[in-house]
Structures are given as structure tokens and as C-alpha cells.
Amino acid sequence: MSAAPPTIVVPPVEVPAASVPTVGSHVRDYLARVRGGDIGALPAVLGLIVLCVVFTALRPNFMTEGNFANLFTQGAAVTLIAMGLVFVLLLGEIDLSAGFASGVCAAVLAQLVTLQGFPWYVAVAAALVTGVVIGLVIGFLVAKIGIPSFVVTLAAFLAFQGIVLLLIKGGTNVSVRDEVLVAIANRNMPPWLGWALTLLGVAGYAVVQLLRHRNRGALGLVTEPLAVVLIRIGVLGVLAGTAVYLLNLERSRNVLVSLKGVPIVVPIIAVLLVVLTFVLQRTAYGRHVYAVGGNREAARRAGINVDRIRISVFVICSFMAAIGGIVAASRATSVDANTGGSKVLLYAVGAAVIGGTSLFGGKGRIVDAVLGGAVIAVIDNGMGLLGRSSGFTFVVTGLVLLLAASVDALSRRRAAATGNR
Amino acid sequence: MSATPLLELRGIDKSFGPVQVLRDVDFSVNPGEVTALVGDNGAGKSTLVKCVAGIYSADGGEVLFDGRPVHIHNPRDAAALGIEVVYQDLALCDNLDIVQNMFLGREKRSGLVLDEPTMEQMAAETLAGLSVRTVKSLRQHVSSLSGGQRQTVAIAKAVLWNSRIVILDEPTAALGVAQTAQVLELVRRLADNGLAVVLISHNMNDVFAVSDQIAMLYLGQMVAQLRTSDVTHAQVVELITAGRSGGLGLTGETGNGNGNGNGKQDSPPTETTSAGADR
Secondary structure (H helix, E strand, O other), rough: OOOOOOOOOOOOOOOOOOOOOOOHHHHHHHHHHHOOOOOOOOOHHHHHHHHHHHHHHOOHHHEEEEEEHHHHHHHHHHHHHHHHHHHHOOOOOOOOOOOHHHHHHHHHHHHHHHEEEEHHHHHHHHHHHHHHHEEEEEEHHHHHHHHHHHHHHHHHHHHHHHHHHEEEOOOOEEEOOOHHHHHHHHOOOOOHHHHHHHHHHHHHHHHHHHHHHHHHHHOOOOOOOOHHHHHHHHHHHHHHHHHHHHHOOOOOOOOOOOOOOOEEEEHHHHHHHHHHHHHHHHOHHHHHHHHHOEEEHHHOOOOOOOOHHHHHHHHHHHHHHHHHHHHHHHHHOOEEEOOOOOOHHHHHOOOHOOOOOOOOOOOHHHHHHHHHHEEEEHHHHHHHHHHOOOOHHHHHHHHHHHHHHHHHHHHHHHHHHHOOO | OOOOOOOOEEHHHHHOOOOOEEEEEEEEEEEOOOOEEEOOOOEEEEEHOOOOOOOOOOOOOOOEOEEEEOOOOOHHHHHHHHHEOOOOOOOOOOOEEEHHHHOOOOEEEEOEEOHHHHHHHHHHHHHHHHOOOOOOOOOEEEOOHHHHHHHHHHHHHHHHOOOEEEEEEOOOOOHHHHHHHHHHHHHHHHHHHHOOEEEEEEOHHEEEEEHEEEEEEEEOOOEEEEEEHHOHHHHHHHHHHEEEEEEEEOOOOOOOOOOOOOOOOOOOOOOOOOOOOOO
16 A cells, blocks of 8 residues: 655765865865964964064073973963863853862872872872762753853852862862872973884874875765875974974983983873864764754754763863863972962963864864963963063963954854855 | 555644644645645644654644554654654754764764765765755855755755655745745755655745645644645635635634634735746
């Protein structure tokens, strides 16, 4: 009785208007995108170059091996927190408590390892679990109860400040002396290991990129020209190589103690950068994060569990804040009432936004946090070298953050005007 | 026209609290045909569609799919039967590209990783199958597409899943003349490919241009479901606004209490330039 199920007859594939891209067209496309308001991390890269030139001109010792290494360890904690914040910002939400969440986790770490005498791995695990729990609570309040994230995290900002004080028993300063924990932000890898990891990283990137290029080509899909892929691999190789070379130079002024190598925190950031980028770009979960950030209703209709995505980004953010807190505790070799406080949060938000992550949701990458974190670290470090008061540094950093947010808003307007968004 | 309609609704009732929105509605959709669902604002078109799509569940009545009774309780049930709805506000994510939007929520994976090449190929095949050649690149963000292209992507998304019924909610409402023509052509092509298409529209020109049947709702009641070739433009307008027209439509006292109908009021655009009633 029933009619045969109709099937759509698909004629042989004709990819619509497939023009084979060349290097030239690739560059033209990129320029057109930039003009159209899709500027990505361009301001961060340009800002980084300008800042380095300015600071070097004003203070020649800005460009020394020692200071170069400092930049990495100084910027590490903020960068790690910013990497987590990218997830939250992608949904158009905000986590104002990320700074003090890192403080709470660091206080848990110090409490366990110093006051209770637990081994470092127990303390680290406890700090990370604390981060996850904080994220779950915030995410639940935002997604299930429906309180705006701004309010929830503002309340948490205050409460966590109190929890830090309670955990470290008032105003005292709990030192962290465990060798492993201190090593994270204060010790370096042997030079050969730095080279080996760099080689591994660049080779891995090259293999992934070339394989993808070949697979797409084999399936007859539009691929970017091989030259562009090779240039990208080359640029990464040169940058990473230069950095490792500089970090492997002797930077101790004391003849008796040698100080060289890549700080241990650098590969930690690099690994997290790769893992989180993979999650965002290559998994269904990451795709759903972008979808919820772009159009929540569309995501819901597509069968995506929006609440779960919203909770999960806060969990990731607080988890990354926990890692940031551990690194901060390691660098300061202590935890006090101000760990994760004062400018940490604003620096982290600033890092993500300067790197090109939109405050309006739907747009951003993990690498933005790293680039923006570098800008923030350079400003902080350079201002210190200039010997300016911290009041002056605050003002400048605030202005840079405002500038980044304006660039974000203006590029968005530009994109709307040119029909790109 | 096949003997059994692909989808048949019988005696559907739906109330929201004291308000009865649908009253004893019958509606059927045949494969390979465009069935237009028309009615004034508040006539119950959207509610009817949402009952079919599983967003609401009907209070009473039967749903037959392929001649078998089925129960549609949520959107997943509808999708499992091959019923896809393209909503008026499109439900596309501006910040994702065409392929990503078409597979949203149903991504192909190999292991943990998204299988982008396969998705891109399937998207290209689907668009080619619909003879869509207006998009420059499948990796274009949806934000850079025109209204008609967006509608095309939304429709292609609905067709991608071996769907059997595609319900389009006012697909041309926000489009210009050329884009409307382009989308209507696509609607016709869906039906010619063997799908059952339900077209909700306010625009009589569109309805007469592409539909095979017209179903008219008036204040929650199905006035009539007729072959497009058997009615005129003016009759349809009258059925929508008054509930009856000559011998057609609701009989007698039923739904005419509010003096809304009452006659000719020189049936708005009687000039009927549409004349597309060639189907």
C-alpha cells in the first residue's frame, strides 16, 4: 500500500564554482577578510612588535636573554587563565571569578602541601578538583538557575576572596617549598630537551598539516596551496627555533651557577595549547561550543544540549584557573591573600580579548590567549623596567584593554557593514 | 498522486489552557507534491506544524505516517520519521560555515575527530543535487551569505538526512523578488525529487506558483484542502478570511461568529496576476 520511499537522486558531484586557489588568491582573500573586519590576531601581533620596539628603544636591557625568559614565567599564569576564559567568552559569557578561583586553588595547594604535609601530587590533584567543582557550581547557577554569568561570577569574585583568606588563616603568607612545585615556574629544562621537544612539536605540526592537505586533495576538495602550508610550517619552525635558541643561551651573571634552558612552564602551556585547540577545532564538542556562542536557539534546535555546553565551559575555565593558580604559587613560592587577585583577572580577560577573542561570543581561538598573554606580559615587564609606578602601569594596562575591546567592537561593526557577520 | 498520503492527520485537537487553537483538523501530504498550508495570522498554521514536528503534542486525533499510526512526542521522533522543519528564523549559526551548519548536531566523526572531508563532500553532493550553484565556497561563513542563500542552506540542511517530509515555514517572507524565485524553484525541485513538501506562506502568488494542493486554516479549523488547479486566487483569499466561499469551506454556523467573514469586501487583490496556476 505505502508508496516506495522517495529517494533524492543525486547527480555526479559538482563542487560549486571550485576555483583552484593559488598563493596570490590566498593572500588576496586574507587581505579582503581583514578589510572586512575579520582581523583575528592581527592587532595582537602588531601590538607585540610595536611594544617590543618601543621598550627596547627606551630600555636596551629589555632585549636580554634573561628578560626574555622572564617574560615567559611572568606571563604564564595569566595566559593559562586566559586560555580557559576563551571557552567562556566563546559563549558570550564572562567569568569574573577566574582570578580568585585560581587563588582558591593555589590556597588549597599550599594548605595541603605546606600545612598538612601531603605529597605534591595529592595537593595538585586537590587543587585541580577544586577548580572543577568551582566550575560546576558556577555553571549550574548560570545554566540551570538562569542567573546572568556576570552576577554569579561577581558574587563568586567576592566570596572566593574570602575563601582564600580563610584557607591561609588571615593575612599570613603560606610558603610553598616543595621542590617539584617550585620547579614548574622557576626551573629550566636542559637545553637538549628543549631542542628535542621543539623538533617533535614542529615535526608533529608539519605531519598533521601535510596529511590534511593530502587527504583533502585526494578527495577532490578545495585545498589551500601547498606553498601556504609549507610557509606556515616554516614560520612556526623559525619562531620556535629562535625562541629555544635564545632561552638556551647562558643568562646567569654569576659564573658559578649556570642558568639556561627553556622554562618548564613553556612546554606545559604548549601542550595545553595543542590539546585545547584540538578540542575546539576538531571535536564535535568544540563545534557545539561555537554553535551555542553563535546562535543558542539554532544549537538547541539542532539537538545540542545547550545547558551541558554552558556548564562545561565554566568547568574548563575554572580548571584552567586552577592550573594558573598552581603556576602562580610556584612562581611566587608562596600563596598569600593576593594570589589571583588585583590585576590577574583583568590581565587574563585582556589577554583573551587582545588576542582577538570576541566579547560578544562565537569568535575566538586558544592561541588568542597565548598571543594576548604575550602582549600583557610585555607591557607588565616593560613598565617594570621603565621604573614606572604601579599606578602608571595599571592605567596603561587598562587603556590597552580598552583599546583591544574597541578594536573588537569596531571590527564587529565593520564586519556587519560588509556583511561578514 | 499516490494512493496513500505520506502523512495524514485526522481530527487533531490542541488547546492552550482555555483557548482551543486547533479543532478537529484533517490534513494530508503526498510525496512528490507541494502542499501549501495557508491561513490568516492566528489561524493555527504554526501550531499545526509544531504538532507534526513534535514540539507540541496534540490533545487528540491521529497521525498516520505511510498509512501507519505513529506518535510524535518530541523533535527526535519527527526526525526519526524523516520529518524536517525549516523555521522562519532559519536557525543557522552565523559564525559557522555552510558545512558546519548543515551538519550541526549530527556531525560525522571518525573516532573522536570530526570527519571534515566526508561532511564537505556530502554537503557538496546535496547542494549539487538541489542544483544550487550560487555559493562560492562551502567553507564560507553563513554570515556572508544573502538571505536567499541562507534559506537555501537551511533547506539543504533539512534535505541532507534522507528526509521524506520537509516543512518550510514562510521561506520567502524576508526575501527580494529574485531570491524568492530562486527559493521557490528549489521548493519545486524538492517535490520533483520525490519529497513531500509543506509550504506555509502568506503570499498567494508563491502558493499558486509552486503548490499542488492548498490547505486552508481558518480560526483553528481546516476549511478545505483542495487541488491548486481547482481553486482561484480570490476563492482562497475568501476561504482564509471568511471561512467559506460559495459552496466551499465551512458549512453554516460553525466558526463564523465574529462577523469577520460576511462577504465580499471586494476580496483584496482580485487582480490575480499570479496566473501561475499551471500546475
